[in-house]
Amino acid sequence: xxxxxxxxxxxxxxxxxxxxxxxxxxxxxxxxxxxxxxxxxxxxxxxxxxxxxxxxxxxxxxxxxxxxxx
Numbered sequence: 001x002x003x004x005x006x007x008x009x010x011x012x013x014x015x016x017x018x019x020x021x022x023x024x025x026x027x028x029x030x031x032x033x034x035x036x037x038x039x040x041x042x043x044x045x046x047x048x049x050x051x052x053x054x055x056x057x058x059x060x061x062x063x064x065x066x067x068x069x070x
Contacts, residue, residue, distance in 0.1 A: 008040045012063045018044045025069075036069040 012021060021040050028035040043062040053060040 006038065006040070006067055008065050008067075011065050012040070012042050014042075014047055017046055018042050018062075038067045038069055040065045040067075 008021065009015065021042060023038060023040045026037040026039055028037070041062060041064040043060065045061055047061040047063070050060045050062060050064070053064065
């Protein structure tokens, strides 16, 4: 089939403050299985603190969207 391109802009907060969305791919190897993810995020000191992400480490201001590939 043809490739699909995710549109995540509407899922992330405060576009006027930070219009740029960072993205990266993550590969997870678990036993004989391999999983591929695309991670999109905004991180800026003036964005709202993400309570969930901040609870596991230092303060994270922004949003994150994780999509499994395949």
